[in-house]
Amino acid sequence: MAAETGTPTTLTLKSNDDELFSVAESAAILSVTIRNMVEDGCAGGVIPLDNVDGKTLASVITYMNGISAIPADEEKKKSYRDKFLSDKDFETLADMVLAANYLNMSCLMDAVSAKIAQVMEKKSVGWVRRKFGIENDYTPEEEAAVKEEHKWTFEGVETDDDN
Amino acid sequence: CCKRRFVGGVDDRISQLPDDILVDILSRLSLKEAGRTSVLSSRWTNLWKHTPSLNFDVGQTVLDKLYGQRELFKREKRKYVKWVNSVTRSHKSLTLKEFKIRFALDKSARKAITRWLEFAFSRQVESLELDIKSDRHTSTDYRFPNELLIASKLQPPSDSVCIDHPRMLVDFKSLKELSFRSVQVGDAAIEFFLHNCPLLEKLIVHHSEKISKLEVCGSSLKLKHLEIVYCFGLKSLKVSAPSLTSLKVTSLDGLLLENVPMLVDASVSCKDDSISIEHLFSVLSCCVSQLQTLCLDLTRRNFRQEVNELCELPKMPKLKKLVIVYLARGYENLIRLASFIRASPYLVEFVLKFQWYKLPRKDREVKDVVKILHHHLKVFKFCGYYGGTNDFEFLSYILGNCVVLEKMIIDPYFILSREKLQVEETARKSAEQKLAPEVPQHIELVIL
Numbered sequence: 001m002a003a004e005t006g007t008p009t010t011l012t013l014k015s016n017d018d019e020l021f022s023v024a025e026s027a028a029i030l031s032v033t034i035r036n037m038v039e040d041g042c043a044g045g046v047i048p049l050d051n052v053d054g055k056t057l058a059s060v061i062t063y064m065n066g067i068s069a070i071p072a073d074e075e076k077k078k079s080y081r082d083k084f085l086s087d088k089d090f091e092t093l094a095d096m097v098l099a100a101n102y103l104n105m106s107c108l109m110d111a112v113s114a115k116i117a118q119v120m121e122k123k124s125v126g127w128v129r130r131k132f133g134i135e136n137d138y139t140p141e142e143e144a145a146v147k148e149e150h151k152w153t154f155e156g157v158e159t160d161d162d163n
Numbered sequence: 164c165c166k167r168r169f170v171g172g173v174d175d176r177i178s179q180l181p182d183d184i185l186v187d188i189l190s191r192l193s194l195k196e197a198g199r200t201s202v203l204s205s206r207w208t209n210l211w212k213h214t215p216s217l218n219f220d221v222g223q224t225v226l227d228k229l230y231g232q233r234e235l236f237k238r239e240k241r242k243y244v245k246w247v248n249s250v251t252r253s254h255k256s257l258t259l260k261e262f263k264i265r266f267a268l269d270k271s272a273r274k275a276i277t278r279w280l281e282f283a284f285s286r287q288v289e290s291l292e293l294d295i296k297s298d299r300h301t302s303t304d305y306r307f308p309n310e311l312l313i314a315s316k317l318q319p320p321s322d323s324v325c326i327d328h329p330r331m332l333v334d335f336k337s338l339k340e341l342s343f344r345s346v347q348v349g350d351a352a353i354e355f356f357l358h359n360c361p362l363l364e365k366l367i368v369h370h371s372e373k374i375s376k377l378e379v380c381g382s383s384l385k386l387k388h389l390e391i392v393y394c395f396g397l398k399s400l401k402v403s404a405p406s407l408t409s410l411k412v413t414s415l416d417g418l419l420l421e422n423v424p425m426l427v428d429a430s431v432s433c434k435d436d437s438i439s440i441e442h443l444f445s446v447l448s449c450c451v452s453q454l455q456t457l458c459l460d461l462t463r464r465n466f467r468q469e470v471n472e473l474c475e476l477p478k479m480p481k482l483k484k485l486v487i488v489y490l491a492r493g494y495e496n497l498i499r500l501a502s503f504i505r506a507s508p509y510l511v512e513f514v515l516k517f518q519w520y521k522l523p524r525k526d527r528e529v530k531d532v533v534k535i536l537h538h539h540l541k542v543f544k545f546c547g548y549y550g551g552t553n554d555f556e557f558l559s560y561i562l563g564n565c566v567v568l569e570k571m572i573i574d575p576y577f578i579l580s581r582e583k584l585q586v587e588e589t590a591r592k593s594a595e596q597k598l599a600p601e602v603p604q605h606i607e608l609v610i611l
Contacts, residue, residue, distance in 0.1 A: 094176045097184055113184070116177075117191035125202045133174040137204050146202050149253075152246045153198035156225070 011038070012046045013061070019054030020046065023061050027068040032104035051102040056095040063108060081111040090116070090132065124159040178206045182213070190214040194250070212255040219247050220265040220294075229267065230298065240268065244275045251282045258337070259286040267297040270305045277308050284311070289362075290340035297345065301372050307348035312355045335360050342367035349373035357384065364388065364406075372396045376417075379404055387425075413460070418446050426450045427481070432460030432488070444477050455483045462490035462518060476506035484512045491519035497557040501533075504565075509539050513561075517547035517554075518578050533560075540565040544572040549586070550593030562601065571602060574611040 009025040011034070029035040037047060049057065063084055070076050088096065093112050100109040120128050129136060138146065147154075177185075189197040189211050197211040221243065229236040243266045262283040268276060276295070283291050295305060338360040348371050356363060357379060367390040368374060374394040379386065380403040390411040391400055399417030402410065409428035412418060420426075429450065433443055443459075444451060457479070485503060497517070504510060543561050548554050561568065575590030577583050594610045602608045 091176060094180060097180065101181075101184055109187070113188045114191050117188050120188075120192060120200070121196065125199060128200070129203055132177040134178055134203050134207075135175055137206075138202075142205075143202065146208060150198050150201050152249065153195045153201070155195075155242075 013057060014046045014048045015052055015054040015057040016048075016050050017054050019057070021054075021057060021061055023064060024068075027061075027064040030064050030068060030105055030107070032106075034103065049103070052099045053095070056092075056099045059092070059096065060099050060103065060105075060108070067107070077107075081107070085111060085115050088115075090119070122158070122160045127159070178204065182210065185210050186213045190216055194218055198250075209255065212253055215256050215259055216261040217250065217254065217259060218261060218263045219243075219250075220263055222265075226265075226267060236267070240266070240272070244268075244272055247279055248275060251279060257286060259283060259288040261290045261292075262286075262288045263290075263292040263294070265292070265294040268295040268305060269297045269303040271303075273305060276305050277311070280308070280311060284334055287334050287337040289337050290365075291338065292340070292342040292344075293346050294342070294344040295346060296370065301345075301347070301370070304345055304347045304370075304372075306373075307343065307346050307352050309349070309352055312352060312359075336362070338363055340365040343371065344369040345371075347371055347373050350375055350377045353377060353379075357381065357386070361385065366390070367392075369393050375399075377401070380421075382422075411458075415443060415446050420446065420449050423450050424453075427454055428456040429454055430458035430460075430486075432462070441475070448477070451477050451479055453481055454479060455481050456486075457482055457484070458486040458488075460488040462488055476502055479507040480509060482507040482510055484514075485510055486514040486516065488516040489518065491517060491553075497553045498560060500557070501560050501564075504537055504540065504561075505535055508537070510537070511539055512542040512544075513540060514544040515546065515557075517545065519547060519549075520579060535564055537565045538567060541567060541569045542572070543568060543570070544574065546574040546576045547578070548573045548575050548594060549577075549590045550597055555597070558598065559601075562603070562606075568606050570607045570609065572609045572611065573598065576611075 010022050011025050011028050013021045013023060013028070013034075015021070025038060029038060034047060052060070063081075066080055066084060067077055070080055085093070085096075093116055097109060097112040097116070100106075100112060119131065123131070128134065136143070180188075185207075189200060192200075194214075194217060197214055200207045200211055201209070225239075229239055247264065262279075264276070264279060276293070280291075280293070297303070335356065336359075338356065339362045341356055341360070341363065342365070344367070348368060350373070353366070353368065353374070354377070356366070358381065361383075362385060364385055365388040366379070366386060367388075369390065369392045371394050373396065374391065375396050376399045377391065377397070378401045379389060380401055382405060384404045385406055386404045387406050388409045389402065389404070389407060391397065392411055392413045394414070397414050397416060399419070400412065400414075401419045401421070402423060403421040405422055406425055407423050408425050409430075410420075410423075410426060411430040413432045415431060415433060429447065431443065431447070433440075440461075447454075485507060487500060487503065489497075489500070497515075500515065504513065540561070543565070545554070545558065558571075561571070573594045575587040575594065577586040577590070579586075591610055599608060599610075
């Protein structure tokens, strides 16, 4: 690592659709997957990230740069994460959580999971199905049986949507 | 964990996420909400059963509603036991981060509770909380089954567990946090946990009559947080724990602190008139100079006999936050508490929780306050303010001496619910009319 020379080391990441990205090593090693490659000396050339597309990787790198620019202040980091995720639709969030999982970035993974969970909070089954396009493949009998088995999950619960 | 996968439409992105990510998402929902996702589609039937956290806390409002309602309570209790039973029976995660029971239960639910404990320990639980305070006498409290501990010692190695012998293998090695409230658990069991759970960091025991002579001692203890609260049978408590940072006790009887070099946060109460402030500080003598937070519950103190004593408090050079809970009997003089401020030159936040039932305080003259400047106190919170002479005198002391004060919070909280609103409104008015003009512009005055 070339921290002593004053010029920060830059890594080149390659998405699965062959886009190349330059990113400061200090930001990229937020990903444990990338950090391990750097530590094993496999980061000399281009680092291929086979499970992440260019659009998602660009977004993840924006996050890496943003969060690593914030000094050790958990509150500021949290508010950056909230802001970063605030305008993302579910498609993007799903791509992001998969990428975070693959790159082993627990802080991003936590934030995206929490954000998706937040959408489901206090909502009825019908609302969640519609919101996420979940196709109900239960037969009426099956659904009744699952509902019966999980009767306790409907007790004392108020949802804040119409259905 | 399900038979059919990816059955959803192409747009059903969420159902296409891998199991571990979906379980991670579900683990951020409440247990009921996570369980409810089972109805979404077959992809979701069993996902929630893999979440690592089982929190059966019904919340204080539900418990309050049941208080005193015998029939309703009986019904709800049966339902609660059934709920926990059904979830623990179907849950599939092999390890548990959290297992929490909170409901009013007594020994009539003995078998079920013991089964839940076995379940939690067999899943290598990290944080276990059993909070089952019922409004009945302690003699009906659930007793912690010591057999559980003996059984764990006699268990054969895990690979030789017979299938026809379904008793679960109990494991305490993962335990980091253990909390028993209104569980009759004794010294031996607690000491067993201390010495058999190498990762244990937090130990909380409230309302156990069976705690009598407890030793929380060991050079290898990882314990950071210890609470032994309202254990009225306690005769002696010896604490020697090199990593301990926070301690909460309600009895100073027989408390012996040794080797607590990391202790910075102490909460103590003198539940006994025979224990003086002087004695309290002698018990804390080995750590008083390192404390950063101190909470003193003096509600049972009788200050009449201690007029001079408060002047001789030991110096607390590291203290940043002080909380004093104080009960008025009518004759006391709050200004005496100012000696705590003088003893803590670096104090930043002071909270005074002043409790009183009636107003016997005669409106005497406000005496001129002594001038001993304090250069660090920034926040002062006064709970139980009414606007009497006593209150005023103390606030004058603060305003006159604490030269960097930034914020003063007045909470007219009144302890009795009967006249609560009326008294609090009077206090609020008094604060706005009498106190507000006295507070300089640069100090933020908050009246709750």
